[in-house]
Amino acid sequence: MTELVPGPWQRAAHGAGLLSDDGVVRATIFAEMSALAARTGAINLGQGFPDEDGPAEVLDAAVRSIRDGVNQYPPGIGMPVLREAIAEHQHRFYGLTVDPDREVLVTAGATEALAATLLALVSDGDEVVTFEPFYDAYGATIALAGGVHRTVALRAPEFRPDLDELRAAVSDRTRVILVNDPHNPTGAVFDRDVLETIIELAHEHDAIIVTDEVYEHLTFDRPHIPIATLPGGRDRTVTISSGGKTFNATGWKIGWAIAPPQLITAITAVKQFLTYVNGAPFQPAIAAGLRMPDSFFSNAAATLRAKRDLLSSGLELAGFDVYASHGSYFVVADAAPLGYSDAVAFCRELPSLAGVVAVPITAFCGPLLRAESASLVRFAFCKRVDVLERAAAQLARLR
Secondary structure (H helix, E strand, O other): OOOOOOOHHHHHHHHOOOEOOOOOEOOOHHHHHHHHHHHHOOEEOOOOOOOOOOOHHHHHHHHHHHHOOOOOOOOOOOOHHHHHHHHHHHHHHHOOOOOOOOOEEEEEHHHHHHHHHHHHHOOOOOEEEEEEOOOHHHHHHHHHOOOEEEEEEOOOOOOOOOHHHHHHHOOOOEEEEEEEOOOOOOOOOOOHHHHHHHHHHHHHHOOEEEEEOOOOOOEOOOOOOOHHHOOOOHHHEEEEEEOOOOOOOHHHOEEEEEOOHHHHHHHHHHHOOOOOOOOOOHHHHHHHHHOOOHHHHHHHHHHHHHHHHHHHHHHHHHOOEEOOOOEOOEEEEEOHHHOOOOHHHHHHHHHHHHOEEOEEHHHHOOOOOOOOOOOEEEEEOOOOHHHHHHHHHHHHHHO
16 A cells, blocks of 8 residues: 655644644544444534434425435535525625625535635745634644644633734734634634724734634624624625534535635635535525524524523533533533543543543644643533433533
């Protein structure tokens, strides 16, 4: 068998923190924990996917599309019905006027939108600033693009960036400021001061803002503010989102990017050589979802908020210190009060201790926060109520 030679795969693995000193690519902690859940029969609160289907209207629209023959390649930039629905959504919820033909690109989930954006905009040596903890695909994709990854800490308990640290991280070498809001894994939702500071720095240093807003409708105690709605934000922002989280259809991988035409052109030039197109019958279905009444979106957030409260209460009763989650699928808890200083070891023991699987926050950290986040654990609450009730009861064994 031909031996692998050094190349982009190494950069990606290194950027994701998965390349060992001897050149072996380790499995992600998510894969390890999901395999552990399958092997032990433990409740999987590690990976962030729902265990309930989305609304019948959306599912039925996909079935109709398949039966109506919408099964071949869609247009490269996405089907008009979905691009128009995305534009309508931006105006309806945020007051933004978007040209569906020149400012919207449909992608294979938000992950491809992110990859195509960074590969299009970042050159060797350009710096990309993210917040840490960060979704692991960020580090991998920045490395693939040849960029230099700089991070700004989100520290417990508030998980709000220090604005002076943010200013120190952004310089004339910064090409992209990548903002995940609402934030995975911490559940943070950034306030207006943070977002306005990002815009100020982007103008000062001629950087592009890229926002990952896949949890935009899943906030609880504070509103999500798209950075493109703020003064000075829109003309230099690439807004990324998807239908997977909002409509419990993560496996469909229907995402999108919204940006000024010159940026969409650059991103499309890369995207066409990644997946080219995807998910033809699912695109009209997500369009139907985006056009659902306001009550659907408010009820989805309220339902998830109740699940957050259920699991958070269970974690507190089990003896964890639990941090407030204001959005996303996730809540962060500290295992230190239970006598565990190493969350990786704790998560590997948790199935035998309580029949539950979670993931350590260090899986989302680089050197900046790895030590001080060593005992923190992320739990997903996007599961059925009966599953969360059972998980809470089992976690009580840890007391």
